[in-house]
Amino acid sequence: MAVKVIKKNCIGCGLCVQTCPFEALQLVEGIVEVDPDKCTNCGDCVEVCPASALELNEPPEKMSDNEVKEVEKREKIVKKIKRELEDYRGVWVFLEQFRGEIAPVSFELLGEGRKLADNLQTKLCGVLLGSGVEKLAEQALWYGADKVYLMDDPVLKDYRTETYAAGLVRLSQKYKPEIILMGATTMGRDLSGAVATELETGLTADCTELSIDESSGYLFQTRPAFGGNIMATIVCRHHRPQMATVRPRVMAMPEKDTGRTGEVVKENLGITEENVLVKVVDVIKEKKAATYLDKAEIIVAGGKGVGNKENFKILKELADLLGGTIGASRAAVEAGWIGQEYQVGQTGVTVRPKVYFAFGISGAIQHLVGMQTSDVIVAVNTAPDAPIFKVATYGIVGDLLQVVPAMTKAFKEKMGV
Amino acid sequence: MHFVVCVKQVPDSSEVRVDPETNTLIREGVPSIINPYDAHAVEEAVRLKEKYGGKVTVISMGPPQAEEVIRKSIQFGADEGILLSDRKFAGSDTLATSYVLTQGIKKLAEREPFDLIFCGKQAIDGDTAQVGPGIAARLKIPQLTYVLNIEEINVEEKTIKLHRKLEGMREVISAKLPALLTVVQDLNELRYAPLPNMIRAARYRPQVWTTENIEVEDDKIGLNGSPTAVRKIFAPPEREGGEIIPGGQENPEETARKLVERLLKEEIIADK
């Protein structure tokens, strides 16, 4: 007697394959297949299947003595793994710093990490690597850390994967954190992939939501997949630490409390410069305005509906008046009306301004994932059924070429400029 | 110089949807393409080959139909392609994938040692950007991500000078070869494939390597070798729709004024 597979529901996630105590399941071309000789119809797979693709044929049967023994043996193995996992305690946040300045995303993660640590009743720790950065450690405490692990070494002056990964791996092996969070920045993404491989553990990129599962205590890591068309919740069951990256401005910035104090633990890196294969020759600032897009409090964004390059001036005028920055959808960028560095969305920048004006932007999911956590969204679109209206705080169904100049005019009058 | 490029076949992501009723993937009729960043990686390897001489080998892990992305790479000018394909690889997450690719590359290197490995900066289906760093860590070679310009390769001294794209900055790096690079799209423009390449590609059959051909441990591949598992999938939550200020079509001027008044009154925009 074997479980039934409902093929059209199967998403090929493999959770059942990992769960099955009898190795009776395997994925064949992305769809689960049951080996009826091994399956005992125990129902474990049915329980874990997220897509309702497995069904019990009948109520579970009484198991033979051999089967009972087999289940017990496997349970023992799982218990042993679980015991090992218990050695891992604490939530860590990698404190990304560039030339003595901590990236804001690290503080955002301390805010999020604080919640996770409280939930798990464990400590929140910052991890700081660099050269001459000791004085930065207290900032992590201000934003919620209980403790900071510090590696201060001239070799760590410039970020290099080699040295930073070695440092973080060393700390992690020594202190065994259960969770490590990093910003999904160029540095965080570069580092996390190397560290997770060295530690042979799971890593989930670009999470938009983190929570602790009440029953298992696992970190539930939710992220968009397939270009934002789908959300997936990922778990890392039998490996520690559980590693995740989160994009800047996805989590809220916590309050700063300069009264908070904590412990700073110093550790040595133990690598000399001669042995490092990569050298940073120079760092050149790019002079483009979009550097500020991610920091803007007001963004005036235009899409395909703006119509042409010339019309972007109408948006620019409003942006200048309000002290805001221009943004764009990919369609506007692809039309050549504005540079790629202004693109908001999945393949552009993620923004979280106080106000996001979306003019002539339909609201495709790839655009929405980059701006839907804005405090207020204002949309103007000729199509009443445009998806952007579903996320907009205020909307006007109308022609932006009429509405936007009228808005600029009204603002000028009201503000007396 | 031997350039190895890792390429992936991905579903054209704009076409994948979740059925909101059943929370399952709708995947019928979704076309497959070469991961766009990988296409630029192949292009760059071919350009470097033209400049410094040598050979370009592409390697991909995937189901038999992933052959298609190898043929595409041959069109771009790659010399050879290897497909790592085995049922046992199915369900691999990024850790297991980087392991399989690394074992494939090691086997390839027995024949022809490599100087540079290329990956796209990320794949558009998973967007994880983890496989490239995973391979570099396993091979213990320098990892240089987000490469936007290769200035120079010193063939004699086996060094490379290149630019990495950081937030609002670019970093100039020099490194020892062999190294692994992940590339962004700005690196180059894809060229049209010349006719002889098209013909060669159409006829090309890549070598297929299975668990019989490369040395892999069972508990490091496929689902068993994957620490992460999908717990559930669902359609993205929708933000609460707000308020439509009426009259935008009939009286745009007046409606705009009403909106502005609201934004100021509710102090969404500060009245300076």
Ligand SMILES: Cc1cc2nc3c(=O)[nH]c(=O)nc-3n(C[C@H](O)[C@H](O)[C@H](O)COP(=O)(O)OP(=O)(O)OC[C@H]3O[C@@H](n4cnc5c(N)ncnc54)[C@H](O)[C@@H]3O)c2cc1C
């Ligand atoms: C892998 C992948 C990644 C992507 N990444 C991104 C990304 O990062 N960012 C991004 O933006 N897109 C991205 N896209 C593209 C995305 O799917 C959409 O194609 C794009 O966002 C559409 O841009 P748009 O809204 O400007 O254009 P359209 O969808 O063409 O919408 C134009 C809108 O303007 C309205 N309009 C027309 N005239 C007027 C007028 N006079 N006044 C007012 N309204 C008017 C129309 O009603 C329409 O709603 C990605 C796609 C894929 C496949």
